[in-house]
Amino acid sequence: MMKNFDNELITDLKAQANYLRRQSLTMIYRRQAGHPGGCLSAADIVAALYFKVLRIDPKRPDWEDRDRFILSKGHASALLYSALARRGYFAESDLEHWGELSCQLQGHPDRLKTPGVDMTSGILGHGIAIGLGLSLGARLQKRDYHTYVLLGDGECQGGIVWEGANACAKFNPGNLTAIVDYNDVQLDGAVHDIMPMEPFADKWRSFRWEVISIDGHDMIQILSALEEAVSITRRPVVIIARTVKGKGVSFMENKAQWHGIPPDKEQYSAAMAELSGEGS
């Protein structure tokens, strides 16, 4: 069910998403390492979460009642760091030192070193089961925070995701939302070639999950889905967000080679030119 959202909010969130794309690419270009494709595909989802949906307070990263966010696809760390800096968890200038030995920003998210990172990630597959534990803990402690887990589609090839999905259906904590950034591209090629996941939504349904399918670049659909997901408690909910790997940079879109390599100077300039405009 599509809800009406304030135009100004949508415009702002789109601008934030564009900012996150630019900042992620800048970080990856500067460091000459990172994962541009999966940052660009998930930027709209992360913008919606960090600039509208999550109940968080950057001044109190350890606030016990904050909503939790687990970036299960931890290789999109540049995107998460960009959002955290933009929200004020640390200075945006810290992003310039990403990957340096003394920097608090690790290659993949590290909950002990970086304010705002709720859980360490990087090895794929853990988010659902860890999110389940967090949700069960919230329920036992009668806290009303919500836990969001963002996964990649390639990540769902691993069995631990489905162990977690199965356990979520049994325990149904009612305060957990999974989001899959379904961009159909992974390191070695297209997901549908490397190890097909279709019928993907049916897999989740057969694991007794509620499925909400959306266009992961349509901000109104993203917000609507996130609202609906929180309202559903009879089953765990997964939002399957169809996205474009490398979204927003024409020469990166749907190209596996942009999974994990940085742009050179010329490519970086061209990408930033395409991402100029709102939020830049």
Place this chain on the structure above:
Amino acid sequence: MANLAMREAYGRALAEYGAVHPKVVALDVDTASSTLSSFFEKRFPDRFFNFGIAEPCMIDAAVGLALAGMVPFANAFAALASLRALEQVRTCVCYASTNVKIASSYAGVSDFKDGPTHHAISDIAIMRSLPEMTVIVPADGNEAATFVPLIAEFDGPVYFRLNRAATLPVSSSGEALSIGKGIVRRQGKDLTIVACGSMTGRSMQAGDALASKEVQARVIEMHTIKPLDVELILQAADDTGAIVTAEEHTVIGGLGSAVAEALAVRPVPLYRVGIKDTFARTGPDPESIMDAYSMGVSDIVNAAISLIVRKKS
């Protein structure tokens, strides 16, 4: 207290501790009636989570519960906790430094009936190699129970290695234990036996056998393999000049290796008693498997005598 099976002593202690500590939760993987986390389950069904046969999922969920401020005891067979769920343990428990307690039951060859697939003879080596991990191996049921509150109140990941059945008792009821502090269980000056788990009781028997041969063996129980009580080992090396280690585990990477590392700065003759670099077999009880796979009392005695000879030469 009677000499309970280690798992039963642990299970009862966990339930008892849980009664006054509402943050303690227990998780299991369809082995609650084996690990005896079932004692906790019966009393606190709301704080007990059975994940079915899915150890990686259980460990990750325990991580989440720890992140939420609970104190999770994740129960499984040692072979699976240390192998199938190892990546979860390494990344999400150790690297992320989450307050997860892994209660690893049926360790060593204590699952004698099920054979080498279910034996855990490499788990100490594996867990000891992980940064942030504390590794504790109680010697008897009494210690298994005593350690429960200590582990629950310890801040950080713990691997708690438990046997299925009763072992030879070595501790007395009400005896204080301290994580990281070894215990001198028998005084002696001629050599030292450093033992953990079920081999502690066997080492005490070896001490008696050696005494009848005019050899006075010191016996140290090293229940905490990591962090190792290096001071106590170096003191023993200085005082007695020779060390035998004894463990229900492969001689590669476990207690013996940890002691060898400690002695590298002050070498003395050392013999590591444990299962050689091989898989054991199914047997009628743990004791006969241990006897058949170089973990018998006579293996300790013979090792000790060989070191006494080396010392004199």
